[in-house]
Amino acid sequence: MALPSFLKTLGQKLQIIPSTTRVIFKPLLIILAVIVIVGGSALAAGLTWAKSFEGKIGAQVFVGGVEVSELYPELAQQRIQRRVDELVTDGIKIELEGRTEKLSLSSFGDGDSSEEVVFDVQGAVDRAMAKRHSNDPLLNLWALLFGYLRPAQIEMPVQVLDENIKQNLTRLFPEAEAEVINARFSFAQTWDNWVIEVEEEKPGRKFDTEPLLTELTRRMKNLEGGTITLSMIEVEPAVNVRMANSASETALEVINRAPFTLTYTDERDSEKKWTISQKQTSELLLPSKEPNRPIDFNFEKLDEILEPIAKTIERPAQDARFQMEGSRVQEFAESKPGVSIDRDQVAADLLELMLGDQTTLVIATKETEPEIQTEEVNDLGIKEILGTGISDYSGSPYNRILNIRNGVRLLNGLIIKPGETFSLLNALKPFTTSNGYLPELVIKGDKIEPEIGGGLCQIGTTTFRATMNSGLPVSERRNHSLVVSYYNDPSNGNPGTDATIYDPAPDFKFFNDTGHHVLFQAEMIDEIKELRFTFWGTSDGRTGSYTPPVVLRWIGVGEPVEVETMDLEPGERECQYAHIGADTQFTYTIKRPNGEEEKTVYDSHYRPLPKMCLVGVAELSPETEGPGGFSEFPEGYQPE
DSSP, rough: OOOHHHHOOOOOOOOOOHHHHHHHHHHHHHHHHHHHHHTEEEEHHHHHHHTTTSSSSSSSEEEETTTOOOOHHHHHHHHHHHHHHHHHHHHHHHHTTTEEEEEEEEESSOOEEEEEEEOOHHHHHHHHHHHHSSSHHHEEEEEEHHHHHHHHOOOOOOOHHHOOOOOOOOOOHTTTOBBBOEEEEEEEESOOOOEEEOOOOOEEEEOOHHHHHHHHHHHHHHTSSSSSEEEEEEEEEEHHHHHHHHHHHHHHHHHHHHOOOEEEEEETEEEEEEEEEEHHHHEEEEEETTOOOOEEEEHHHHHHHHHHHHHOOOOOOOOOEEEETTTTEEEOOBBBBBEEHHHHHHHHHHHHHSSSSOEEOOEEEEEEEOOOGGGGGGEEEEEEEEEEEEEEEETHHHHHHHHHHHHHHHHHHHHEEEEHHHHHHHHHOOOSSSGTTOOEEEEETTEEEEEETTTTHOOOOOOOHHHHTTTTEEEEEOOOOOOOGGOOOOOTOOOOOOOOOOOSSSEEEOOOOOOSOOEEEEEGGGGGGGGEEEEOOOOOOOOEEOOOEEEEEEEEOOOEEEESSSSOOOOOOEEEOOBOOEEEEEEEEOOTSSOOOEEEEEEEEEEBBEEEHHHHSOOOSOOOOOOOOOOOTTOOOOOO
């Protein structure tokens, strides 16, 4: 029997022996191995054998339960990635108080996709390669031989997007959480006065997310599926009946002093007045949880009172916005200072007013200055094109096109200051209908849900390409999880040069290190369905470019999948087209004026997704629970 095979067999037998006995046997085994190795020409043979592992992962190495022993890195990466894709596609089951739902780790709609867990597969392969190797030939031989005696377990480096997971839990169990209710006043108006009663407090419930996130992270590191139990936490009220009763007399006095008047004098010396009636005051007052004051405000009600006032008083600071006409900068929005209500100060002043002897309050405001003034246009250094990025949105549905158009509206004319890290998410927020976005349907596991802002990954992809063609450093970028035709590179039609964005993560960011301001010009050319983003500024002589993306391998999609759902009428079907998987690569190069080059290699993995159809049913079929995990460890082995 060959030496490695002999030691491997002996190592497997050793695992069966109780651990207390194994402590005695292991040194004997090591001594035996040394004797065998040093005997005669065995050492030279051993070194030759160890040399055969050059460029390969050592023996008995596992990444999250996936064996990658004696594989070249490329094959190991493919094997690990296959398991990652299974996890992301299948999701994780969450059990809450006897009810089980599938927590989707991904979502996809028309052209957009997102994932809630980021796996660093390349990092795991790098760790696996380093595990059994040494630069010293003898130590290298020993490390490889030792691998047959005891397997090495390597955790997958992962990032769980906690806020995304919490949002998805709320979608899965919308009725589970209950808001805590403090003891509160209940006012009623008779024909000649007001009366007050106190409503009892009620405890609330919320998800105990920290243990779940910890367990989810552990499972993702070990590439395990299965079911995770989610617990609830009781939330005790901060204000009880006793505290409310002690403040009720003060609350009645405040109501009887109402109405209260709020005043504001604008820049034209025109005074405006608003009244807070007795009824509004009754809705505003709450018993306080603070021992040094008897009453507090319902701040949601205060916001409702201030909302119509804010529409009259407030205006946000507006940076000057510019666009290019030919080679000249033209202003299309002048800078304006902003005015906003100082809500914290108004709340403090109003509380003091109600507890005092006055009934009129001057609304506190604060001014904000724009960061880019109109008169600075000649000092911004906007002289020439730094770079342009394009993408094709042909075939996009109506709402997607409108969302892209809204993103273009928000981005066009923005100025990025020198030394600023530009965040695309921050520039496009908030993702609400009031900010111009429309909903699109997305699939999350076995559910179909509307999400606001579908199509904005077209914005992310185009910005990424403009950034690279401008030679600007990329601070944060993540590729889509699926191959989508909208994002194929215009140079050769291959996937690889896209960037996904999703609130609250991931984001796309770049850094303005030009020493001058950069103008973001966004254009939507309807005739040819092209999105074109151009960065203007002052060139320092650098150039930016990227190689056409190369598809290293295509990954088949497998058989179609049908999933039962109660979100559709029985018999109704909603299908998502199959997406072929791929591994791609391209190189981004920044060439500095002195000839130095900074190269970044972008490897992107796109998981395969079979055609998936959600089929409406009146009641879900019972599902057989699997083993709840995944492992390729040999039976009886205990990893390090």
